[in-house]
Amino acid sequence: xxxxxxxxxxxxxxxxxxxxxxxxxxxxxxxxxxxxxxxxxxxxxxxxxxxxxxxxxxxxxxxxxxxxxxxxxxxxxxxxxxxxxxxxxxxxxxxxxxxxxxxxxxxxxxxxxxxxxxxxxxxxxxxxxxxxxxxxxxxxxxxxxxxxxxxxxxxxxxxxxxxxxxxxxxxxxxxxxxxxxxxxxxxxxxxxxxxxxxxxxxxxxxxxxxxxxxxxxxxxxxxxxxxxxxxxxxxxxxxxxxxxxxxxxxxxxxxxxxxxxxxxxxxxxxxxxxxxxxxxxxxxxxxxxxxxxxxxxxxxxxxxxxxxxxxxxxxxxxxxxxxxxxxxxxxxxxxxxxxxxxxxxxxxxxxxxxxxxxxxxxxxxxxxxxxxxxxxxxxxxxxxxxxxxxxxxxxxxxxx
Numbered sequence: 001x002x003x004x005x006x007x008x009x010x011x012x013x014x015x016x017x018x019x020x021x022x023x024x025x026x027x028x029x030x031x032x033x034x035x036x037x038x039x040x041x042x043x044x045x046x047x048x049x050x051x052x053x054x055x056x057x058x059x060x061x062x063x064x065x066x067x068x069x070x071x072x073x074x075x076x077x078x079x080x081x082x083x084x085x086x087x088x089x090x091x092x093x094x095x096x097x098x099x100x101x102x103x104x105x106x107x108x109x110x111x112x113x114x115x116x117x118x119x120x121x122x123x124x125x126x127x128x129x130x131x132x133x134x135x136x137x138x139x140x141x142x143x144x145x146x147x148x149x150x151x152x153x154x155x156x157x158x159x160x161x162x163x164x165x166x167x168x169x170x171x172x173x174x175x176x177x178x179x180x181x182x183x184x185x186x187x188x189x190x191x192x193x194x195x196x197x198x199x200x201x202x203x204x205x206x207x208x209x210x211x212x213x214x215x216x217x218x219x220x221x222x223x224x225x226x227x228x229x230x231x232x233x234x235x236x237x238x239x240x241x242x243x244x245x246x247x248x249x250x251x252x253x254x255x256x257x258x259x260x261x262x263x264x265x266x267x268x269x270x271x272x273x274x275x276x277x278x279x280x281x282x283x284x285x286x287x288x289x290x291x292x293x294x295x296x297x298x299x300x301x302x303x304x305x306x307x308x309x310x311x312x313x314x315x316x317x318x319x320x321x322x323x324x325x326x327x328x329x330x331x332x333x334x335x336x337x338x339x340x341x342x343x344x345x346x347x348x349x350x351x352x353x354x355x356x357x358x359x360x361x362x363x364x365x366x367x368x369x370x371x372x373x374x375x376x377x378x379x380x381x382x383x384x385x386x387x388x389x390x391x392x393x394x395x396x397x398x399x400x
Contacts, residue, residue: 002077004085010074011066011089018056018067025160027054029150035061037146038117043126045150046259046284047203048195050181051126054150055099058124065097066090070105078105083112092121099124104132117144128203130257151259151314152285153179155399168378171396175303178287192291196224203258204251215240216251223261223281225294228302228309230278259284262313267320267331267363280321282309300377301346304395305329308344308375311399324366326359331367338367343374348381348392357383357390364388373398 002010027050033041035058045051052069059065068086070078092098098116103109104127116123125132130149153161155174161184164170177184183191200220205213219240223231237248255261261284266277283289286303312319312330322328322341332340341363345356360372374392381392 001079002075002082002085004089006074007078007082007085008089010072011068011086014069014072015067018052018069024053024057025157026057027150028154028157029054029148030057032148033058034146038120038122040113040117040145041122041124042132042145042147043124043150044130044132044147044259045126045128046152047128047199048180048182049150049152049259051128051150052101053181055101055124055126059097059099062097065099066092067099067101069101071102075105080106080108080111096120097122097124101126103127104129128258130259149259149314151179151310152287153181153184154311154314155396158184166396166400168394168396171377171399174399175286175300175307175395176290176298178285178290180285180287183287189291192288196220196288196292199258199260204254208250208254215247219248219251220255220260221292221294223255224283224289224292227281227283227289227293228305230280232278262309264309264319264321267322274320277323282306282313284310301344304346304375304377305344307395307399308342312342322359322363322366324362326355326362328359328363331363338369341367341369341372343372345374346377348374348376348379357385360390361385361388364390 043051043054055067059067068075090098098121100109100113100123103113103125113123113125155166155171158164158174158179159166159170161181162170162173164173177187178192180192180195200217204210204216210216219236222236222239233248233252240248252261252263256263262282264280264282265274266279268274268277283306286307289303289306290298309319309330312332316334317340318333318336320331320333322331328341329344330342331338332342341360343356343360345352348356356374360374363369364372369388371389371391374390375395375398376392378394378396379392380394380397383390383392
């Protein structure tokens with residue numbers, strides 16, 4: 001519980017700080033949000049990807065709204081009963097829009113939120129966990145909420161924020177620095193190192209009461225240093241001597257839930273065989289990789305592959321990698337139907353051209369696709385092979 005007068009001061013302080021002018025660009029996701037809907041809007045995404053600023057953009061389009069961020073250390077003791085005092089402070093009888101930022105810090109917040117639609121209060125809720133909606137909350141609000149994911153800046157958003165033009169040089173900058181707004185503002189590596197530490201410490205270790213903190217920290221460092229590479233649960237368990245493969249599986253699930261890493265399965269027509277094959281790991285942001293990886297050199301090929309994966313993931317595809325006689329980086333599915341194949345090659349040359357094209361061609365024949373794509377840094381070309389078309393597209397064009 002928090003005293004009402006203290007809660008009033010906190011909300012006043014937050015409102016003053018939140019509404020001060022700061023540099024904002026309109027996010028691509030903004031076009032997807034239905035502001036007129038009475039449904040609860042739930043926005044999830046990794047820490048510091050811009051969810052709070054995104055809420056501010058939404059707030060500018062409506063009147064009589066109220067905002068509170070539960071990431072404030074002064075709200076540690078805020079509980080379910082405090083929402084009643086919060087409504088009195090906000091005078092919710094006259095204000096019909098409520099913005100609850102990083103609400104996962106409040107225990108049983110779902111029990112309060114579920115009552116809002118019936119009272120005709122439009123709620124916007126953010127959280128840093130993909131499983132923000134508990135089973136109970138999801139069941140109670142079936143058909144009454146819309147969930148969206150927010151990522152760090154895309155390449156077009158990066159260009160707007162940095163006031164740059166599309167091209168090879170600006171894309172290389174994006175490839176190295178990623179899209180976290182706070183980091184792009186001052187290019188201080190400490191920002192992304194602290195972020196990496198906070199995600200592991202607060203969103204995983206503290207939330208799940210993990211005792212063996214060294215193992216999960218070492219595992220996170222290993223994964224971020226090997227983005228785009230294959231792994232098996234057994235190999236990770238053996239490497240980190242954790243005793244039980246189930247612990248490694250749980251740790252990777254936690255990483256995915258907080259949007260730090262993403263796991264990609266190998267493609268196979270048999271789901272059972274697909275799940276049994278080695279998997280690949282990708283990271284949410286290249287800047288996060290470059291400032292926290294144990295690797296001594298930048299692997300631009302892996303960085304481009306990681307960036308392409310994040311782009312495809314943002315666009316809502318179900319993604320697999322392929323490894324048969326040849327290899328292909330990404331098979332794209334929607335509604336369980338294969339609709340595209342993408343190969344990533346930083347620079348096409350005589351030594352790798354046959355390998356890249358033949359891997360893509362094998363997938364196209366297997367899935368009966370007529371067109372495939374090779375994403376390169378800056379090369380553009382077109383190949384017609386056995387009645388099929390393969391396009392090499394420069395990254396700065398593909399990401400637009």
